[in-house]
């Protein structure tokens with residue numbers, strides 16, 4: 001049996017990665033609190049609702065549950081003229097997350113984050129998922145064309161969902177940027193600050209790259225000595241690395257898209273064995 005515990009559980013502080021849709025006034029405090037109390041993430045419908053009314057719903061929800069819950073907001077809602085201001089007001093009510101739907105979420109995300117509120121975005125395409133991720137959304141979830149209500153999706157969920165998950169594979173890139181200590185050996189690494197700064201500088205050749213020759217931090221070498229880690233040098237960051245990990249070559253394959261949990265090694269082995277045996281038996 002696969003574990004139902006996913007990164008979303010840690011992000012939102014919930015037991016199960018299950019949310020109710022913030023279906024306008026139909027998703028009130030009773031529904032949201034019931035979902036939260038059952039271990040999921042309750043979401044209050046909030047599309048176009050004035051702040052005063054929303055505050056009452058939030059207070060009622062807090063009376064019904066001590067757990068985390070979210071508030072839904074429709075981006076670019078013509079019923080709410082001051083959209084950004086509206087979102088600011090909702091964020092100030094202190095939900096765990098704001099759940100956005102429809103237009104471009106980009107301007108709203110920093111406002112919510114400024115209040116310490118997470119942002120989940122419902123998307124209708126892989127392109128929208130990438131845009132939301134780039135804008136700093138904490139999580140996206142996909143709506144297929146078969147969904148009820150306002151439909152942003154154009155693709156059946158069974159195609160869109162795997163495509164959306166796979167889009168994370170693009171976080172890795174095959175490159176030969178890390179040529180210190182081991183030149184001419186291509187690597188696949190996660191995109192990080194070293195790569196971003198090099199690309200922003202126009203991808204200059206060896207010898208004229210940003211920060212070349214400077215230290216990204218200190219690590220213990222195989223001789224047990226503390227040494228500087230020079231930018232563009234290869235290596236795997238040891239637990240005692242003292243520096244900015246975002247500059248280190250973070251080796252990772254496209255299979256990182258399939259990593260949905262961080263578990264102890266023993267658990268990984270036993271889960272793999274159990275799942276493989278179940279698959280073979282079935």
Ligand SMILES: Cc1cc2nc3c(=O)[nH]c(=O)nc-3n(C[C@H](O)[C@H](O)[C@H](O)COP(=O)(O)O)c2cc1C
Nearest residue numbers: 021022023024045047072101143146147148149150
């Ligand atoms: C009655 C109804 C009202 C909805 N209202 C909203 C809403 O206010 N905000 C929102 O983000 N999504 C809304 N949705 C869309 C849902 O978020 C979700 O995409 C949809 O319910 C998924 O389809 P399904 O219910 O058939 O599984 C609504 C859906 C329905 C059926």
